[in-house]
Each structure stands twice: as C-alpha cells, then as structure tokens.
Amino acid sequence: xxGVVERKAIRVPGFRAAGVxxxxxxxxxxxxxxxxxxxxxxxxxxxxxxxxxxxxELSRTRVQRGGARAIVANSGCSNVAxxxxxxxxxxxxTAAVAAALGVAQQEVLVAxxxxxxxxxxxxxxxxxxxxxxxALAPSGLERAARAIMTTDTFPKLASARFEVAGRTLTxxxxxxxxxxxxxxxxxxxxxxxxxxxxxxxFLRASLRxxxxxxxxxxxxxxxxxxxxxxxxxxNGAAGNxxxxxxxxxxxxxxxxxxxxxxxxxxxxxxxxxxxxxxxVDVRVRGARSRAQAERAARRIANSLLVKTALFGADxxxxxxxxxxxxxxxxxxxxxxxxxxxxxxxFRDGAATGPAARRRAAARLRGAEVExxxxxxxxxxxxxxxxxxxxxxxxxxxxxxTT
Amino acid sequence: xxGVVERKAIRVPGFRAAGVxxxxxxxxxxxxxxxxxxxxxxxxxxxxxxxxxxxxELSRTRVQRGGARAIVANSGCSNVAxxxxxxxxxxxxTAAVAAALGVAQQEVLVAxxxxxxxxxxxxxxxxxxxxxxxALAPSGLERAARAIMTTDTFPKLASARFEVAGRTLTxxxxxxxxxxxxxxxxxxxxxxxxxxxxxxxFLRASLRxxxxxxxxxxxxxxxxxxxxxxxxxxNGAAGNxxxxxxxxxxxxxxxxxxxxxxxxxxxxxxxxxxxxxxxVDVRVRGARSRAQAERAARRIANSLLVKTALFGADxxxxxxxxxxxxxxxxxxxxxxxxxxxxxxxFRDGAATGPAARRRAAARLRGAEVExxxxxxxxxxxxxxxxxxxxxxxxxxxxxxTT
Numbered sequence: 001x002x003g004v005v006e007r008k009a010i011r012v013p014g015f016r017a018a019g020v021x022x023x024x025x026x027x028x029x030x031x032x033x034x035x036x037x038x039x040x041x042x043x044x045x046x047x048x049x050x051x052x053x054x055x056x057e058l059s060r061t062r063v064q065r066g067g068a069r070a071i072v073a074n075s076g077c078s079n080v081a082x083x084x085x086x087x088x089x090x091x092x093x094t095a096a097v098a099a100a101l102g103v104a105q106q107e108v109l110v111a112x113x114x115x116x117x118x119x120x121x122x123x124x125x126x127x128x129x130x131x132x133x134x135a136l137a138p139s140g141l142e143r144a145a146r147a148i149m150t151t152d153t154f155p156k157l158a159s160a161r162f163e164v165a166g167r168t169l170t171x172x173x174x175x176x177x178x179x180x181x182x183x184x185x186x187x188x189x190x191x192x193x194x195x196x197x198x199x200x201x202f203l204r205a206s207l208r209x210x211x212x213x214x215x216x217x218x219x220x221x222x223x224x225x226x227x228x229x230x231x232x233x234x235n236g237a238a239g240n241x242x243x244x245x246x247x248x249x250x251x252x253x254x255x256x257x258x259x260x261x262x263x264x265x266x267x268x269x270x271x272x273x274x275x276x277x278x279x280v281d282v283r284v285r286g287a288r289s290r291a292q293a294e295r296a297a298r299r300i301a302n303s304l305l306v307k308t309a310l311f312g313a314d315x316x317x318x319x320x321x322x323x324x325x326x327x328x329x330x331x332x333x334x335x336x337x338x339x340x341x342x343x344x345x346f347r348d349g350a351a352t353g354p355a356a357r358r359r360a361a362a363r364l365r366g367a368e369v370e371x372x373x374x375x376x377x378x379x380x381x382x383x384x385x386x387x388x389x390x391x392x393x394x395x396x397x398x399x400x401t402t
Numbered sequence: 403x404x405g406v407v408e409r410k411a412i413r414v415p416g417f418r419a420a421g422v423x424x425x426x427x428x429x430x431x432x433x434x435x436x437x438x439x440x441x442x443x444x445x446x447x448x449x450x451x452x453x454x455x456x457x458x459e460l461s462r463t464r465v466q467r468g469g470a471r472a473i474v475a476n477s478g479c480s481n482v483a484x485x486x487x488x489x490x491x492x493x494x495x496t497a498a499v500a501a502a503l504g505v506a507q508q509e510v511l512v513a514x515x516x517x518x519x520x521x522x523x524x525x526x527x528x529x530x531x532x533x534x535x536x537a538l539a540p541s542g543l544e545r546a547a548r549a550i551m552t553t554d555t556f557p558k559l560a561s562a563r564f565e566v567a568g569r570t571l572t573x574x575x576x577x578x579x580x581x582x583x584x585x586x587x588x589x590x591x592x593x594x595x596x597x598x599x600x601x602x603x604f605l606r607a608s609l610r611x612x613x614x615x616x617x618x619x620x621x622x623x624x625x626x627x628x629x630x631x632x633x634x635x636x637n638g639a640a641g642n643x644x645x646x647x648x649x650x651x652x653x654x655x656x657x658x659x660x661x662x663x664x665x666x667x668x669x670x671x672x673x674x675x676x677x678x679x680x681x682v683d684v685r686v687r688g689a690r691s692r693a694q695a696e697r698a699a700r701r702i703a704n705s706l707l708v709k710t711a712l713f714g715a716d717x718x719x720x721x722x723x724x725x726x727x728x729x730x731x732x733x734x735x736x737x738x739x740x741x742x743x744x745x746x747x748f749r750d751g752a753a754t755g756p757a758a759r760r761r762a763a764a765r766l767r768g769a770e771v772e773x774x775x776x777x778x779x780x781x782x783x784x785x786x787x788x789x790x791x792x793x794x795x796x797x798x799x800x801x802x803t804t
Contacts, residue, residue, distance in 0.1 A: 051727025051735060081723065081735065083751045116720030117753045226724055304706070304791075305799060312800035318518030321483060322628055325453025333453060333483065349485045351519045389706075391796050397707060398714035398792075 010141070010159040012170045013195040014038060014237030017140035019147030022128025024076030024114070024121060029147035031128035032174075034071040034191055035101060035136055040235035041197075042068035042109070043204040045211045047228035053080035054090040056227060059109040063231070066200025069107040071191050071231055072097045072132075073148050074125060075176070077114040078187065080226045089120040096126045100133035111229045113150060113176065113187040141193075145174035148189055151396060152177050152272055158264040160257040164250030169196050169238045171257040177269040187227045188215060190265055196254050197236030199244040206255050207232045214262035218270050218385050219301045232258075270385035271367075275392030278310060279385065281370045287380030288330045297382040299327040300371060307389035310369065315360035317346040320373060335376035341369050412561040413540045414572045415597040416440060416639030420537035421545030424530025426478030426516070426523060431549035433530035434576075436473040436593055437503060437538055442637035443599075444470035444511070445606040447613045449630035455482035456492040458629060461511040465633070468602030471509035473593050473633055474499045474534075475550050476527060477578070479516040480589065482628045491522040498528045502535035513631045515552060515578065515589040543595075547576035550591055553798060554579050554674055560666040562659040566652030571598050571640045573659040579671040589629045590617060592667055598656050599638030601646040608657050609634045616664035620672050620787050621703045634660075672787035673769075677794030680712060681787065683772045689782030690732045699784040701729040702773060709791035712771065717762035719748040722775060737778035743771050 014037045019029045044063040046056050055078075062068070072093055079086045094108035101108075112120065135143075145155035159172035175190035198206070211230055236242070243251045271279040282301050287293035300306055303323040309316040317338040324331060338346035341363035345356050363369070416439045421431045446465040448458050457480075464470070474495055481488045496510035503510075514522065537545075547557035561574035577592035600608070613632055638644070645653045673681040684702050689695035702708055705725040711718040719740040726733060740748040743765035745758050753759070765771070 047727075048730065049724070049727035050730050050732060051723050081720070081748075081751065081753075083736065116724065117748075226727055304795070308796050308799035311796065314800070318483065321453050322451070322518065325449075325451035325628055328450065328452050330452060334485065346483075346519070349483060351483075389796060390800075391793055393706070394710050394713065394791060394793050394796060397710035398716070 010170060010172050011138045012172050012193045014235045015193045016136040016138055017144040018132040018135035018137065019140065019143030019145070020128055020131045020135055022131065023124045024074050028149070029143060030075045031125070031132055032073045032144035032147035033097065033129070033132035033136065034144055034193065036069050036233055036235040038235055038237065039067050039069060039107070040233040041066060041200045041203045043200065043207040043232045044109070045207055045230040047226060049226050051080070051226050053078050053112060053227045054082065054086035055079055055110045055112045056229060057087065058090045058094070059111065059229060059231070062106055062109055065106065067107065068109050068233060069103045070097055070101060071109045071111065071233070072129065073111040073189060073191070074128070075113050075148050075150050077112060077118055077120050078116050078227050079112040079120050080116045082117070082119060085119060089122055092122060093120070093125055093129070096129040100129055109231055111189050111227065113148065113189055113227050116226065141172060141174060148174065148176040150176060151274060154272060156265055156268040156272070158261045160260050162253040162257040164196070164238070164240045164253055167238055167240055169240065169254070170194060171196070171254070171261055173261045173265055175265040175269060177272045188269060189228070190215065190230045190262070192230070192232040192258070192261065194234045195237040196234050196250070197238065197240050197242045198234040198254065199242055202244050202248070202251070203232060203234050206258055210255070210258045210262045213259060214266035217383060218266045219298060267385055270387050273387035274396050275390040276387030277390055278388045279368045280310060280387055281368070282384045282386060283370065283372045284375065284382050285373070286375040286377055287382070288378040290380045290382065292329060293380035293382035295327060296324055296329045296373065296375065297384040299323045299329065300373070301384045301386035304389060310364065310388040311390045313361055313364040315340050315345050315357050315364060317351070320371065321346070329375065330377045331375040332377055337374040339372040340364060341366070412543070412572060412574050414574050414595045416637045417595045418538040418540055419542035419546040420534040420539065421542065421547070421549030422530055422533045422537055424533065425526045426476050430551070431545060432477045433527070433534055434475045434546035434549035435499065435531070435534035435538065436546055436595065438471050438635055438637040440637055440639065441469050441471060441509070442635040443468060443602045443605045445602065445609040445634045446511070447609055447632040449628060451628050453482070453628050455480050455514060455629045456484065456488035457481055457512045457514045458631060459489065460492045460496070461513065461631060461633070464508055464511055467508065469509065470511050470635060471505045472499055472503060473511045473513070473635070474531065475513040475591060475593070476530070477515050477550050477552050479514060479520055479522050480518050480629050481514040481522050482518045484519070484521055487521060491524055494524060495522070495527055495531070498531040502531055511633055513591050513629065515550065515591055515629050518628065543574060543576060550576065550578040552578060553676055556674060558667055558670040558674070560663045562662050564655040564659040566598070566640070566642045566655060569640055569642060571642065572596060573598070573656070573663055575663045575667055577667040577671060579674045590671060591630070592617065592632045594632070594634040594660070594663065596636045597639040598636050598652070599640065599642050599644045600636040600656065601644055604646050604650070604653070605634060605636055608660055612657070612660045612664045615661060616668035619785060620668050621700060669787055672789050675789035676798045677792040678789030679792055680790045681770045682712060682789055683770070684786045684788060685772065685774045686777065686784050687775070688777040688779055689784070690780040692782045692784065694731060695782035695784035697729060698726055698731045698775065698777065699786040701725045701731065702775070703786045703788035706791060712766065712790040713792045715763055715766040717742050717747050717759050717766060719753070722773065723748070731777065732779045733777040734779055739776040741774040742766060743768070
C-alpha cells in the first residue's frame with residue numbers, strides 16, 4: 001500500500017547495493033554503490049546553486065539520457081571548486097565503476113559530499129569501487145545509507161510497497177542529511193530505487209513533484225549546498241506495463257509510494273539537522289498568495305530567534321510575528337492567529353493568556369512540534385519541516401574547524 | 403571637523419536629556435527623555451516591517467510635521483500587538499511629556515522597545531516622565547543612552563563637531579542595539595541631536611542618506627524589528643544660516659558629521675550584537691549589479707555557517723562560496739577571489755594553500771575582521787557590518803525564556 005512506509009532497509013528486486021570503507025573520511029564507511037541488474041529509467045533533481053561541484057555537472061548531464069545502471073557516491077570530499085581536475089576525477093570515478101561492472105561509463109551517475117576545495121583521493125576511490133563491486137548484495141542498501149552519512153547521527157532509509165494489477169512493487173530510498181561534512185557543507189543526497197517499469201519522462205515528472213513536497217520542504221539553516229542531488233532509478237524488474245503518464249495503470253500508486261518515501265526521508269533530514277533536538281512542522285495559512293505563504297514559512301523556519309526559542313521550549317509568538325513583519329509578509333494582525341502544538345497562543349490581535357502559554361510551553365518540550373500561523377490575508381498555504389537551533393549547532397560548526 | 407568622532411557623551415547646545423529608572427525593566431534605567439529648548443526641525447527613519455508597534459505608528463505620523471521638541475523612549479516593553487490600548491498608551495505617554503514640559507502633545511515623539519504583547523505600565527511611565535523632566539540636564543545624554551539599553555553590553559554614544567562659517571557646531575547621537583529585550587526583540591533605536599539650523603526637508607533627505615550608509619548596513623541575524631526608529635532633531639541653537647539643500651553653506655560639513663556619527667553608532671551595534679565576539683566587515687565587489695552585490699553581502703552576513711566559522715576563527719572560504727551559490731549570486735568561480743583580513747585564501751578557482759590559510763586563521767582571532775569577495779561578474783559593490791555567532795547567542799535567546 002502506498003503511504004505505508006517502513007524505516008528498515010528492504011530489498012528492491014533487480015537492485016544490489018554496497019557500502020564500504022575506502023579511507024576518504026577519517027573513519028567509517030565512505031563509499032556507496034547502487035546497481036541495477038538491467039538498464040533502468042533514471043531521473044534526477046539537482047541543487048540550484050550557482051556554485052556546483054563536478055559530480056553535479058556530470059550527473060546532471062548524464063541523467064538527461066533518461067537511463068542509468070549505477071550510482072556511486074562518496075562522503076568525506078565534495079570535489080567542489082577543483083576546476084578541470086575535479087571534472088577529470090568525477091569522470092574517472094564513473095569509469096572505474098563502469099569497468100568493474102562491465103557497463104558503459106555514460107550509465108554511471110556520481111555524487112560526492114564533503115570538504116570543498118580538496119582533491120578526491122583517486123587511488124583510494126578506485127580501490128573502494130573495486131571493493132564495493134565485490135560486496136554488492138540485494139540487502140546492501142542499509143550499508144549504502146551508512147556510507148553516505150557525514151554528521152548525520154543515524155542512517156536514513158524508507159520504503160513502501162504498492163500494488164499494480166495484482167503485483168506487489170517496491171520503492172525504497174536512502175538519504176543523507178543536513179549535517180556538515182568535516183564540517184563544510186550541508187549537503188542533501190538521496191537515492192531512490194524501484195522495480196517499477198516507468199518511462200523516463202514520467203519518472204522525471206514524478207520525482208520533481210515528489211521532491212517539491214518533500215526535500216524542498218526542508219530547511220535546516222537557510223543554506224543550500226553545492227552538491228545536493230536526488231536520483232531515482234526504475235528498473236522494471238516487476239514486469240508491470242510501462243507507466244508513461246499519470247493515467248497509466250499503477251501510476252497513482254507509484255506516485256503515492258514515491259511521495260510517502262520522500263516525505264519520510266525529508267522528515268528524517270529535519271529531525272537529524274545539526275544539533276537539532278526537535279522536528280518542527282511549520283504551517284502557514286491565509287497568506288495573500290502561495291508565494292507569500294512559502295516566504296512566510298521560510299521566514300519562520302529560518303529565523304534564529306524562532307529556532308532558539310524552540311530550543312528553549314519558549315512559546316514566543318512575538319518572535320514569529322516579528323520575523324513575518326520583517327519579511328514584509330502581508331497579514332491582518334487583528335485577525336491573525338498563532339497556534340503552537342495545537343494551542344492557540346495569539347488571536348484577535350492579542351495573547352490568549354498565561355494558561356495557554358503554559359500549556360504550549362509544556363508541549364514544546366516534545367521531540368516533534370508544530371507551528372501554525374493564520375495570516376488572514378488570503379488563501380495561500382505552505383508547509384515546511386525544520387529543526388531548532390541549539391548549542392550543538394554552534395559547536396559542530398565553530399569548533400570542528402577544518 | 404566632520405569625520406572626527408568622539409565616543410564620549412557631549413553636550414549639544416540647546417538640548418537637555420535625562421535617563422531615569424521607572425520600573426518597566428526588572429533593573430536599571432528604563433526611561434529616556436531628550437528635549438530641545440526651542441522648536442527643532444525633525445526627521446525620522448522607521449522600520450519597514452509589516453508588523454509595527456503603536457509608538458512607530460504615532461511617531462511616524464507626527465514627524466511628518468517636520469518639527470518636534472522632545473523624544474521620550476522606554477525600554478522593557480515594546481507596546482507592540484496591543485491594539486487600541488497600545489495606541490492609547492503611546493499617546494498618553496506623549497501627553498505626560500507635553501504636560502511636564504509645557505509643549506504641545508504633537509511636538510513629542512515616542513519610542514518603546516521590549517517585550518511584545520504586554521501592556522505599558524502607565525502609572526510607572528507617568529511617574530518616570532515626571533522624574534525625567536526634573537532630571538533634564540545638558541550633560542544627560544549618557545544616562546539617556548543607558549536608559550534605552552536592553553541586552554546591550556555598553557551604552558552607545560558618538561558625536562562630532564563641524565565648522566560652518568567660523569562657528570563650531572555639534573552633532574551627537576545615542577543608539578541601542580541588536581540585543582533582545584527580555585529577550586523578545588532585536589530593536590534598533592537611535593536618537594540624534596544637532597544645534598545646526600536645518601530645514602525639515604533637507605534634514606529628512608540627509609538622515610535617509612546617512613541611515614542607508616550606516617544603520618541599514620548592519621545585519622546581526624537577518625531579523626528586523628517592529629520598533630526600529632531613528633530620529634534626528636536640529637534646533638538651530640548655533641545660529642547658522644538655515645541649511646535647505648546640499649549647496650547651502652555648511653551642508654557638506656553637516657552631512658559629513660551625520661555620516662560619521664551614524665557610521666560609528668552602526669559599527670557599535672554590530673560589535674555589540676548578541677553574543678558577538680567580533681565585528682565583521684563584509685565587502686563584495688564585482689557583482690553583476692548593485693542589487694546583486696547587496697544580496698551577496700547579506701547572504702554572507704546572515705549565513706549561520708559563515709558566522710559560526712568566524713566564531714571558530716576558521717578561514718572557511720568554502721562556506722562563503724556555498725552561501726553565495728545557494729543565494730543564486732552570479733559569479734565566475736575561475737576568476738573569483740576571497741580575502742580574509744587581507745589574506746587571499748581563494749583565487750583562480752582554487753585555494754591558495756595552507757600557509758595563507760594559517761595566516762588568515764591567525765588574523766581571524768582578532769576583534770575586528772574583514773571578508774572581501776570579488777565575484778568577477780560586473781561592477782556592483784556593497785558593504786555590510788555584522789558579527790559572529792557564538793554559544794552566547796543561543797544562550798541569550800533560548801535560556802532567557804519570557
């Protein structure tokens with residue numbers, strides 16, 4: 001059933017994966033390999049930064065072919081700002097994978113995450129690719145999830161099953177989050193696999209739509225990375241009739257599974273934001289437009305004052321109104337409303353009183369909290385996931401100097 | 403001489419001031435009164451927030467008359483989000499001042515800074531106004547500066563003398579900064595006094611221009627307040643011929659003094675940002691346009707990753723490029739350049755090496771640091787002052803819950 005998401009690793013028919021250690025990072029697994037046994041449709045969504053790494057350039061070009069066989073990803077070094085050498089190293093990494101697997105170099109996608117401005121240690125990467133090729137297994141997804149972790153505190157996996165014409169299909173994904181890498185970069189990577197047979201065009205449209213409702217709804221600190229990348233491979237091992245558009249048999253179920261898995265991974269990214277103690281769900285209603293609602297939600301999610309108040313479990317609606325005002329968000333104060341974890345703390349232009357405040361404060365101590373704001377200026381709505389800002393964010397980003 | 407700024411309090415002929423305690427804050431001076439002995443030209447610059455307090459509404463209207471006699475300001479309570487009651491209390495505060503001084507209510511401007519959503523304690527405010535009226539003195543500016551402080555760690559004063567047709571004129575100002583108030587609001591207030599004779603129109607134009615190059619160049623945490631206000635009174639006690647435009651005798655000297663004093667106060671605001679350990683001067687050159695330069699400088703100044711790196715004295719040029727990229731700033735990476743405290747750490751698309759990095763790291767330990775970025779995309783330039791982000795910012799804003 002689409003929407004029923006399992007966190008544990010799961011096998012996706014026709015795919016094998018591995019996570020190995022090759023020595024880019026100081027410790028731990030640091031090279032992931034995901035391989036389809038047959039040619040798969042492929043789609044990607046990439047960072048919109050004006051500064052991107054060589055892996056983004058290469059994978060963005062290759063995925064336009066609409067097909068791929070393998071994804072290789074390393075953590076510990078982002079291969080960004082390395083000029084011609086960076087481009088050469090990204091290509092060489094995919095060449096090593098192609099040689100090990102006996103596929104064309106064009107069929108290999110690559111991602112890197114880590115320190116900016118340092119060269120990929122190619123001898124180690126090549127050895128890692130050989131090691132990963134030998135370790136490939138249908139159950140290898142969990143180790144692959146570990147191999148792309150940086151300051152993430154837990155590996156992120158999610159999967160869902162869905163039915164198409166009596167067959168049970170699978171969609172599974174891994175992600176790494178908004179942890180800095182040693183500690184340079186808040187890079188978001190996610191790789192998704194399904195045994196569904198889907199045309200490249202429909203795969204691309206589906207991934208774009210799902211990303212907009214999941215990964216693009218996460219904001220940890222208002223930053224974006226040079227290396228963000230989401231890749232989706234669909235290998236058709238399930239043997240369903242090829243889906244080519246939203247009215248194809250099973251398309252609705254496939255999209256439901258994709259949305260459920262990406263939303264679950266996105267929530268995990270916010271939950272595991274650097275130094276985060278809380279997952280925060282921000283909902284804005286009644287904005288003058290959809291764009292204003294989006295801006296309002298981002299103002300709240302990225303406000304240092306709001307994030308530090310949440311860390312302190314302070315039901316500080318004043319800071320929420322202040323950051324909306326500073327962002328020039330249209331609102332009718334006399335009819336606006338602020339609810340924290342379901343408790344209305346501001347209504348009709350005034351605080352609702354100390355009892356509501358105490359109740360909200362108690363609920364804000366939880367690990368998952370909700371901010372709802374009604375602007376009373378129109379019908380625009382938006383939603384974002386974020387996290388609070390703690391001492392640990394400062395520690396991770398100030399003390400772990402490169 | 404314009405441009406020669408003294409930090410110590412100074413008398414401005416024809417003005418008296420006082421700072422007293424009336425009990426709005428838990429401790430310390432909390433009510434300031436600044437009075438001109440004669441009608442003065444007046445100009446103001448106000449927050450552009452869509453959520454503003456009653457004092458901003460009232461003073462913004464009154465200053466349009468072009469003249470004023472007094473400024474009253476309290477700390478500890480911002481009188482924001484209080485509806486009709488807030489407007490009544492703001493007017494009542496100015497009525498109390500008018501009665502005590504024997505001037506018209508319309509000639510009194512008012513500012514408040516502090517907690518949002520709580521009523522002004524009017525009995526205390528009225529008593530404070532009476533107390534301040536009796537305490538008015540030519541030397542009272544320093545106590546007035548203390549009375550508007552919130553989490554500021556030092557009072558902010560600056561003054562300059564300038565010559566007009568053989569006479570020595572004075573311009574002095576006080577400011578309070580980007581400290582939260584108990585700890586709700588990062589409000590910026592500044593009040594400026596001069597004995598120059600200046601027409602309201604030229605005063606307004608001069609204040610707007612000076613603010614754009616000073617207060618509007620400070621960014622502590624990307625927030626803006628409901629209560630920000632800069633007021634300038636010019637009482638003509640010096641007896642100079644009235645300045646009415648940039649070509650009036652002394653206009654250049656007056657503007658020079660105004661720019662020097664506001665810039666000094668602005669630097670002090672950044673230096674005293676909450677939890678700040680460093681004053682950071684951000685300079686962007688070579689942007690595609692002036693607007694892009696401005697956006698680039700704000701991206702850098704407000705980046706949590708850059709600010710925490712500065713706290714850690716980490717010469718992390720990668721984070722600077724990353725936040726520019728994420729902000730979609732146009733740049734030619736291969737010709738871009740990053741200098742930290744005068745040391746080039748990134749040039750021609752690559753790091754300049756470990757020796758430069760070490761030298762930059764040593765200089766970043768200082769109390770005043772500089773970030774210079776060349777984008778190689780055009781001729782746009784911008785400059786901002788900001789500060790680093792330390793544990794104390796989180797402590798001030800998370801632990802001191804309201």
